[in-house]
Amino acid sequence: MQLPAEMKAIVYHGPGKKAFEERPRPALQKATDAIVKVVATTICGTDLHILKGDVPAVVEGRILGHEGVGVVEEIGAAVSGFAPGARVLISCITSCGRCEACKKGMYSHCADGGWILGHRIDGTQAGYVRIPHADNSLYAAPPGLDDAALVMLSDILPTGFEVGVRNGGVKPGDTVAIVGAGPIGLAALVTAQLYAPAELIVVDLDENRLAIAKTLGATKLVDGRDGRAVERVMELTSGRGVDVAIEAVGLPSSFDVCQDVLAAGGRLANVGVHGKSVALKLETLWTRNVTITTGLVDTDTTPMLLKSSLAGRLSPRKLVSHELPFGEMLKGYDIFEHAAKTKALKVVLRAG
Ligand SMILES: [Zn+2]
Ligand SMILES: [Zn+2]
Numbered sequence: 001m002q003l004p005a006e007m008k009a010i011v012y013h014g015p016g017k018k019a020f021e022e023r024p025r026p027a028l029q030k031a032t033d034a035i036v037k038v039v040a041t042t043i044c045g046t047d048l049h050i051l052k053g054d055v056p057a058v059v060e061g062r063i064l065g066h067e068g069v070g071v072v073e074e075i076g077a078a079v080s081g082f083a084p085g086a087r088v089l090i091s092c093i094t095s096c097g098r099c100e101a102c103k104k105g106m107y108s109h110c111a112d113g114g115w116i117l118g119h120r121i122d123g124t125q126a127g128y129v130r131i132p133h134a135d136n137s138l139y140a141a142p143p144g145l146d147d148a149a150l151v152m153l154s155d156i157l158p159t160g161f162e163v164g165v166r167n168g169g170v171k172p173g174d175t176v177a178i179v180g181a182g183p184i185g186l187a188a189l190v191t192a193q194l195y196a197p198a199e200l201i202v203v204d205l206d207e208n209r210l211a212i213a214k215t216l217g218a219t220k221l222v223d224g225r226d227g228r229a230v231e232r233v234m235e236l237t238s239g240r241g242v243d244v245a246i247e248a249v250g251l252p253s254s255f256d257v258c259q260d261v262l263a264a265g266g267r268l269a270n271v272g273v274h275g276k277s278v279a280l281k282l283e284t285l286w287t288r289n290v291t292i293t294t295g296l297v298d299t300d301t302t303p304m305l306l307k308s309s310l311a312g313r314l315s316p317r318k319l320v321s322h323e324l325p326f327g328e329m330l331k332g333y334d335i336f337e338h339a340a341k342t343k344a345l346k347v348v349l350r351a352g
Pocket of ligand 1: 044045046066092155156
């Protein structure tokens with residue numbers, strides 16, 4: 001069969017500029033590569049950061065996107081785990097599986113990978129994508145999960161779980177505050193429930209997102225629009241504070257809420273992408289036995305998340321607010337960029 005030489009893709013053209021345009025179909029470059037036909041992709045908050053010009057490593061002409069589900073079209077000579085025709089989940093993290101970081105399970109710091117899709121190499125918001133180190137960077141897609149549910153496992157579910165819930169050490173009976181109810185905060189909310197915490201307090205400034213958090217398992221909601229979020233959380237915990245505070249916004253104000261509500265022995269797990277310094281309140285925290293964690297998603301929990309989703313323990317599809325055909329990619333961006341108005345969570349684009 002003759003494949004088309006061209007495909008449509010979302011291309012970055014410098015700060016504030018993107019286009020949905022024709023690009024040549026990617027070709028294998030190394031024996032460990034696979035070419036995947038994208039059947040579903042989604043837009044990430046990180047893509048919006050790139051479009052603002054916040055991620056200088058992204059050069060003009062780069063195809064965006066690091067999340068996707070697809071079908072393997074071609075494989076390099078060294079790929080043994082997947083054959084053409086296999087339906088696959090594309091991890092947002094590419095990993096060789098052999099370097100020192102990979103051997104520690106820290107795939108995000110892979111010497112020949114990490115977050116490169118839609119960043120240092122062309123990404124998934126396209127008809128086809130080249131996946132380096134395909135054996136380690138793709139996952140067999142179980143037939144029981146549809147494309148829209150599955151694409152939540154490329155990035156947001158592992159990120160919310162690993163960087164929020166796991167780094168925060170959420171345990172049975174814990175009181176957890178999640179600051180920020182965007183897709184990542186909500187991913188932390190749903191995956192935290194795997195550990196049966198006693199309370200899941202969600203803090204946000206958007207009524208709609210708080211209402212969604214409630215349907216996804218939040219036990220208490222705090223609308224922080226009046227600037228009294230810290231007071232409210234302290235009231236809800238009888239002045240004790242929370243065992244785990246998950247920061248899922250990336251602003252000094254949201255980080256402050258987290259450090260101000262930590263109970264003695266508390267753990268602050270930062271997930272938010274910070275563009276500015278925060279003031280660490282060591283003058284109060286030094287006696288409080290607290291732990292602060294940071295990190296990039298490694299996606300080493302993807303197999304576990306796949307199994308939990310298949311078993312119905314997680315419902316990733318609930319994080320999808322909009323589904324559009326692939327050709328409406330620009331409209332998808334528009335919806336995602338105006339989330340407060342459109343009530344967007346994850347916007348999924350499907351190939352026809
Ligand atoms: Zn992302
Ligand atoms: Zn590696």
